[in-house]
Amino acid sequence: MSSPLSQPLVRTFLSSVERLTAALPAAWREELLEDLREEIAAALADDLDEDAAGDGDSAIGDERVRQVLDWIGTPEEIAADALAEESGSIPPEPEDAGATWVTLGLAVLPVPLCLVPGVGIPLGLVAALGALVRLWRSAPWVRREKRQATLFVLSPLVTVPVLTVALSLALDGISAPAFVASLLIALTLPVVGAIRLARSAARLRERAGGRVTPAGGG
Numbered sequence: 440m441s442s443p444l445s446q447p448l449v450r451t452f453l454s455s456v457e458r459l460t461a462a463l464p465a466a467w468r469e470e471l472l473e474d475l476r477e478e479i480a481a482a483l484a485d486d487l488d489e490d491a492a493g494d495g496d497s498a499i500g501d502e503r504v505r506q507v508l509d510w511i512g513t514p515e516e517i518a519a520d521a522l523a524e525e526s527g528s529i530p531p532e533p534e535d536a537g538a539t540w541v542t543l544g545l546a547v548l549p550v551p552l553c554l555v556p557g558v559g560i561p562l563g564l565v566a567a568l569g570a571l572v573r574l575w576r577s578a579p580w581v582r583r584e585k586r587q588a589t590l591f592v593l594s595p596l597v598t599v600p601v602l603t604v605a606l607s608l609a610l611d612g613i614s615a616p617a618f619v620a621s622l623l624i625a626l627t628l629p630v631v632g633a634i635r636l637a638r639s640a641a642r643l644r645e646r647a648g649g650r651v652t653p654a655g656g657g
Contacts, residue, residue, distance in 0.1 A: 591632025
């Protein structure tokens, strides 16, 4: 089975990022490229498995690859963020781990809060707003990561209604179990986003050797 990274569009994408970030220190550029390889491989792994389990053809369609690459961002956007971070216009300062976990906790809290009778949905919206404010004021993440995380945090606004309707139709009527099931499924994207942000912040703290900004971020 061929690797998703061998797909021509992926190779061109990574080559463009490498070329556009030539001004970065070599170690920093390689770390960025490795992060992108992992992200692309993870996003396309399921497609490879499905193709292989089906007709044995492990090729991934160009359209699906374009969708993944568009979601990650253009090479120009990625390079601009990386160069801005390296130059200091986006401070590459790690923050205290506790502050990071508060932000990530708020990011995944809105969906569980919706289970609280009466006040759950308003509380969930407040938590989502708090997460976005902290996210965009925090130093550990570049703009590309913040844009993706914003989509993850807000995704339940779309996925919960859609899933509730779909499950209700399948179960012949709107029901509490259908709503709860839709919430649990919708929680997947915020959790995935939080995990990615946690890994990115942890790498930055390691690179800084323990030097962190005070709680509250940059």
